[in-house]
Amino acid sequence: MGPDSSNDLFHASYVSGVDGTEWSVKYNPTEICVLKGSTVFINGTFTYPKDHEVTDTFWVIDPVKDVESLDLYKRTEFSGRIHYLGDKQQNFSFRLSNVTNDDQHMYCFRVSVNTPVKTDKYLYYPGVQLHITELHVNILPEVTERETAVLNCTTTCSLTDSPTLIWYKNGRRLSSNTNPLHLQPVSSEDAGSYMCAVRGYEHLPSPAQTLTVRCEFIMLPFKKYI
Numbered sequence: 001m002g003p004d005s006s007n008d009l010f011h012a013s014y015v016s017g018v019d020g021t022e023w024s025v026k027y028n029p030t031e032i033c034v035l036k037g038s039t040v041f042i043n044g045t046f047t048y049p050k051d052h053e054v055t056d057t058f059w060v061i062d063p064v065k066d067v068e069s070l071d072l073y074k075r076t077e078f079s080g081r082i083h084y085l086g087d088k089q090q091n092f093s094f095r096l097s098n099v100t101n102d103d104q105h106m107y108c109f110r111v112s113v114n115t116p117v118k119t120d121k122y123l124y125y126p127g128v129q130l131h132i133t134e135l136h137v138n139i140l141p142e143v144t145e146r147e148t149a150v151l152n153c154t155t156t157c158s159l160t161d162s163p164t165l166i167w168y169k170n171g172r173r174l175s176s177n178t179n180p181l182h183l184q185p186v187s188s189e190d191a192g193s194y195m196c197a198v199r200g201y202e203h204l205p206s207p208a209q210t211l212t213v214r215c216e217f218i219m220l221p222f223k224k225y226i
Contacts, residue, residue, distance in 0.1 A: 035198060110122070151196075
């Protein structure tokens with residue numbers, strides 16, 4: 001693929017300009033996992049030859065070779081949720097709010113430039129793959145007193161920001177933020193409804209899961225009285 005086609009897909013860097021400055025694009029990071037309903041920032045930086053003039057920059061999703069890609073701002077599914085950031089000359093980024101499962105795409109940066117001889121459009125592929133997940137509590141529905149109950153707060157992908165986890169029992173926040181959460185030895189007082197959430201996104205907790213604690217049955221010695 002060469003720079004003569006406005007619809008070509010490019011890797012992160014290619015030919016040098018007349019002053020020796022190379023085109024380079026860096027997405028940071030290239031894989032992102034966030035909670036459904038949260039806000040995500042997708043970032044990158046780029047350099048380009050000094051004999052080029054940047055005239056336009058925007059983002060696209062899931063580009064296909066030789067198919068014109070639509071600016072995210074012009075797509076109805078992103079209306080009111082996307083905001084472009086950066087200086088459009090070295091930094092390019094955007095903020096997407098209230099993400100949904102339908103937002104799972106590869107996001108790529110596109111730039112239009114004027115050169116000393118012509119106007120070109122370049123698209124940098126691969127871009128940033130966005131994954132959307134939700135929280136879920138894995139728990140044995142029933143344990144016996146004096147045993148150990150283990151509660152795991154799970155996701156389908158590893159959240160990018162390594163967040164702090166919060167646990168709730170019957171709607172009240174627990175002091176522990178460890179994952180998994182160990183209740184040992186478990187007692188009848190531990191029975192209840194448990195949820196987990198991420199700090200900063202307490203309004204997006206997992207569905208509640210119920211822990212039932214069964215009483216331990218103790219056999220007493222049998223005495224025969226005469």
